[in-house]
Amino acid sequence: MISQKADPAPNLRPLACALALCVLLIAAPAFAHDVAEGDKAFVQSTDGPAVIPFLYLGAKHMVTGYDHIAFLVGVVFFLTRLKDVVLYVSMFTLGHSLTLLGGVLLGVGANAFIIDAIIGLSVVYKGVENVGGFARIGWRFDTRVAVLIFGLFHGLGLATKVMDLEMSPNGLLTNLIAFNVGVELGQVIVLTLVVLLLGAWRHSASFKRYAFAANVALIMVGLALTAYQIAGYLSS
DSSP states (O other): OOOOOOOSHHHHHHHHHHHHHHHHHHHOGGGSOOOOHHHHHHHHHOOSOOHHHHHHHHHHHHHTOHHHHHHHHHHHTTOOSHHHHHHHHHHHHHHHHHHHHHHHHHTOOOOHHHHHHHHHHHHHHHHHHHTTHHHHTTOOOOHHHHHHHHHHHHHHHHHHHHHHTOOOSTTHHHHHHHHHHHHHHHHHHHHHHHHHHHHHHHTSHHHHHHHHHHHHHHHHHHHHHHHHHHHHHHHO
16 A cells, blocks of 8 residues: 655755755855856957857847846746746846847946846746735736836846946947847747647646745745845945
């Protein structure tokens, strides 16, 4: 006869995973979502339009941008209809495109630590919303507007990093648009994988069991990102 006694291990597994993620993010400065020195040197040496290289750089920045990816995972976590995925991702894209292009062209940036801390809080927001945290305390948000607003902050973060690259004014608009299109391409690649994986997971019994824990992990990752950036700001 199989014992019906509850096994405590499965209950600890999600927490262990979340803690491991946090420790990894806090302990590894190499995880800082920044531009590689080689890419930075390339950008600074480029004078004139260079569409393909900037497309590649934009896509690379998104694919390796764990903070953007964490936020998007939270956004699409419970979305089951393609039109909802397209709607929410379009709101995010509109937001970050506006501040990326406008920020660089107008020379409006922000402190990189502060803006990245806010981006970390955007991950916290999605995790809390996904576990019903705001509803429990009676807070109601238009989630589409919230995604748009956080998209603006994500774009401002990108603009701040692009301005640090000191792009040549010769071909700036062309290269900037190519970079932004590259970001969108990278976003499509990442989201396609995420939506497919979530779609497959959603039909398994473990989804109901661990969906809450997965979003708690998102919250912890967001808090770790925010704390890391605030520590960087205080020590700068």
